Amino acid sequence: MKTEAKIMLGLGLFFGLMVAVYWNWGHENAGSVMMFSGMLLGFLPGSYYYWWSRRMRARPEDNPNATQSQGAGVVGAFPGTSIWPFTMGMGAFFVVLALVFGIWFLVPGLALVVWALFGGTAESRRGGKV
């Protein structure tokens, strides 16, 4: 986890230096705001990873001499199939069409998005089964 933290903190540091130089040199707002936001995007997850990396034991994937048996056990829940991504995708499609062809497309669009949100959440809570 330490390497992951270093990557993100390095990104934040890079943006921090860049925005300092850019703002002092050019006084340009748009680019300065975007680079400042980039700095936050580096520092926020980076500091979280760093905080955890100091408190957790090295994971098998961080141990250069780990054997495969050290990683045995439950890796995670991986659903075999699910209809909800397709449902939400179609909902988002209709929502975007409402931007072009009229507000009434929002009705099926939002209905599908909300249905997929509830369906997907229920599917997760029941361990992949609905």
Added chain:
Amino acid sequence: MVDVLDRPLVMDEPAHESHGPSGVLKWITTTDHKVIGLSYTITAVIMMVIGGAFAEIIRAQLATPNGTLVSLAQYNELFTMHGSVMIYLFAGPFAFGALANIIVPIQIGAPDMAFPRLNALSYWLYLTGAITMLSGFFTAGGAANFGWVAYAPLSNSVNTPGAGADLWIGGLLLTGFSAIFTGVNLVATIFYLRAPGMTMFRMPIFTWNLLVTAILILLAFPVLTAGLIMLYADRHFGTHIFSVAGGGVPVLWQHIFWFWGHPEVYILALPFFGMVTEILAVFSRKPVFGYKGMIFATLSIAALSLGVWAHHMFTTGVVLLPFFSIMSLLIAVPTGIKIFNWIGTMWRGEIWFSTAMLMAIGFVVTFLIGGLTGIYLASPPLDFFTHDTYFVVAHFHSVVMALVLAAMGGLYYWGPKITGYLLNERLGKIQFWFLFIGTQVFTLPLYLLGLRGMPRRMAIYPHDPQWKFLNDLSTVGAVLIGISTIVFVLNVVVSWKKYPAGDNPWDGQTLEWFTTSPPPHHNFYRLPPIRSERPTWDYNHPEHRSVPHGHVEVDQ
């Protein structure tokens, strides 16, 4: 002694595997990263063919000075949609949606992507985004016609009324969210689902490049999405964010667009850099030369790419020229390291000139041409001279055609792993020569056209014999590229389930070559010990095991 142990257990629903849906329902409901990746691959290749067809029409129009194949308005739609389809719907999704989806989890020994349902949603947003954008052709006013960069105020509702422009914005919103979700998924997968022993500095270069690409996506795409919402608000809600009349700033759109647009160049390129690195190493029978140097070069390119956006805006007169020029020129250093390392990887190797290898070498040559001309454009005095001419068109077509060569190399290299069957090598080599020669005949005359002053985005041009000859030459190149695509499609048809690949047809080095072709559900029945960045090679060639970065080998 090198032993093989059972792979880690995965919590799965056996019923889903044995009694799951089949046919179209299986395609609609799948959350398997390989099936999703294959869907991405097929959709992206279809988009490449559509975008390529637009290009052939553009080149046919420009074969004569006063071409009448299409009207001026249709020409505007064609070059807008050619750029949009190739950048937004082909190159990006093929790189981080298609091959990354299939290969990255297998290369790190993971059973799937970290969020399989989010992964499926990404594909559906991409597909519906593509349909939305292309459906502009079927509206009364035609498709979007403001260029793929949609500069304000050309893209406002007065200058570009009609549904085509709105469909372009809507399509981009959908594909943008698709990319962001894929970025989240790739970062989480690589950070949390690596196999035991697969430390960060043992990951294959392709996976490293996809990690960096995903971080770039998370930094760049939200900015574009915000910009598109502002553009839509200007068009329909009466805001004046990009309009001088209402107190807005048109050049703000350029800042927002290029803050996304320049990292996007590397979001497109880095995955293909990774593909080529893998191919060159495997077909040279050597480890990657300068493994850590390659990684730091990738990180440097990505970081610098976030600070160069305004080199696309030198001629606006309102950007900090020295800052953006210095930053742009600096990118040549890590890119040069990569090219040096690619040559170093091949140096004294036992080179096998397979189709994939030829495509990879073709990539290096073509990318070098595109990269070197990019250094010219990073210099403001030269950029002022060539801005908005065919020189710029030639530069980025050298770059993107290099990526097409790499993409084809990736298909020949990993296609057998995905499908279980090889493509015909003879037809592949014929395709390569058409593609490689066609690319140079297509792009090199465009550099000269630009230096002779021909502007971009012209449907007709003056009767200058030099311009006419160079345009004709470029059109011949485009036809050769078109023929190469036909040869590729022919190869897929001719080779269909004809040449079984086996698990490791190229004597590959990384984990994907350890499993079956195609891989089983959740990818592995077993995993080898991972003691270097080449675990499959170490397992298959215990006498030549890698010694990772000077560390002493420890047997388990």
